[in-house]
Amino acid sequence: EALFGALNKVLENQFTVEEIIQLISSRPSSVMGLKSSISEGEYANLTLFNTETVEFSKTSINCLSKNSPFIGETLKGKVIGVINNNQIKLN
Helix, strand or coil: CCHHHHHHHHHCCCCCHHHHHHHHCHHHHHHCCCCCCCCCCCCCCEEEEEEEEEECCHHHCCCCCCCCCCCCCEEEEEEEEEEECCEEEEC
């Protein structure tokens, strides 16, 4: 929940938003030798996010464990939903 916002905040003066997205999506796939593109008709697992500035809090965490070094930090970007296994979950 905090990865994109934290990286975007820390790296915003060194990388574009597009480059940061590549660092956490297609770049790891290519290092592992996995396909990192989506073709028409294929299933896709996607994370939806924006680039607004938000304070990360315990209520921002969707898992049972409410631990994060980013609680109380102002981050630049927020996950707003996921599409996974043909299901859509919006925050």
